[in-house]
Amino acid sequence: MVAASAHWIAATRARESRREDALFVDVFAADLAGDLGFTMMARSEDATGQENSYIPVRVRWFDDAVLAAMSGRLDQVVLLGAGLDTRPFRLDVPHRLRWFEVDRAEVLARKQQILGETPSRCDRRVVAADLRDDWIAPLNAAGFDPSLPTAWIAEGLFFYLGEVGVHSLLGQVAGMSAAGSRLLADIMGAAGLNGPAMQPYRDHCASHGLPPPFGSDDPAGMLDAAGWQLETIVVPGAPGANYGRLPPVPTGPIAGATHLVVANMP
Incomplete structure (x- = not known):
């Protein structure tokens, strides 16, 4: 899925x-x-x-957040659940940057088949690993340096990991993050996850041994519990996450909504 x-x-x-x-x-x-x-x-x-109209806004928000993180001289990025993302090829990132993409081998192979020998704009390294298993050892083997501040990207990921998986991942990432590291993520609200519209997906998860969809109505508390310090929280449609595409909403957290967050490691 x-x-x-x-x-x-x-x-x-x-x-x-x-x-x-x-x-x-x-x-x-x-x-x-x-x-x-x-x-x-x-x-x-x-x-x-x-x-x-939400997905393009989300992509652009993460683009901007990644580039903002780079302006702080972060030299290392880890994209968790990389999927078919192409940011190392299309964003104006520093050549010095180490960009690690973590995902299952078959997903990364599909991307490689299409991209071929296309050069990336930085030092891109693929890490074939399932985030539900041991992904830390393969990441370290690929050259990850836990002493360096890192930008961790979790775009469209938490929804699929389930509550236990999300909290486990946040703790693992915090444990590998030097001071000054940043976490960029989107967190769905919990409202509606048990509703009729989500039932087909919940049935799919149950029949394939996958965790039910995850959402949280307390993103700040969730991040704080894992050791992250919230810097930015915005709902798609608010200033800074609209780009003229979504109905305007107020600044700040909104109960039950999806939130885009930036958090720091003190």
């Missing part, structure tokens, strides 16, 4: 890239999406009756 969702997200990035007022341009997205991605996007939007 996660790998299939990566194709869907790539299709959404490809469509956004064709807009005259595109929030970003990803020239690789269409090939990465393939027929599967565009089919999934169409089915999803047929079911909801509208085009998904």
